[in-house]
Amino acid sequence: MEITRRDLFNVGGKLLVLASVGATLEQITGAAPASDAYKMADHWWGMLIDIDKCIGCGNCVRACSNENSVPQGYFRTWVERYQVEEGKATPTVESPNGAIDGFKPQKRADVKSFFVPKLCNQCADSPCVQVCPVGATFVSPDGVVLVDKEYCLGCRYCVQACPYGCRYLHPETDTVDKCTLCYHRITKGLTTACCENCPTGARQLVDFKNPKDPVHEFLRHNKVQVLKPYMATQAKVYYKDLDGSVR
């Protein structure tokens, strides 16, 4: 086949256009990007929790415990059952063993009751980060609050400072441990273990920087709230249908 000057001009022109827009090989070939293509600056992680979908099965707690080898008796996530009785100043809150085995049935129909899953709220303006004397606790560029175990002294300042009670001192390492939003999974394109195992979809991992994430549509059409908004922590765990009695 004879290659004409016109053919060369066409091919060269296309290559020039691709190079000028900075297209990668994956974009050009349409191949899936490698896992090391994860760019922290492209993400801003959080979670959406739909209270009206939570059935208190404890799947999230068991999954988290298995995935992250959480020591027995400690929890990175847990589920609380609230019973709000008319005329009572404070609700009754229970979470037997973090709800890792679910709950015994609550049969009282004369009280308002519901389940509330809890976890680190991945605050953008986090008190735990502010009080850490050695900078071991930090917010990653993609919005996850993490602990560097090499730096952590185990002083527990952050455990006291967290308004949500989401941290504990690991009994074996004597360093602070907490929910990492399954950072080892989400940076590989997976969801968190708790979201993966939630049978009703009550928990959804969300990426606020991804314009295609359904969270944007959800936030436009639903009323949501964060826990303890008066703490001004810029929490990124949003609750749909959160009752005012929840602490």
Place this chain on the structure above:
Amino acid sequence: MHDAGRHATVACEACHGPLAKHADDPGANVPKLPQVGDLCRRCHEKDAAKPQGFPQVVTAEHSGGVPCDSCHQPHNPHL
């Protein structure tokens, strides 16, 4: 495994536990069958705190001790 029925959106691991090894080599690592009695009850035992629209029963009255999977197909439990 299940693409229809009320469990269509429930992930495998939600009932069968961690399955990464099974996904890597399905033949060599077969997931354990869960205890249906405990498993089904955990989600479907009647509790006033559960959402009203969620299917739930008092299992002792509903089945009288008969295992759930005697009547319901767990992968496709049309109710």
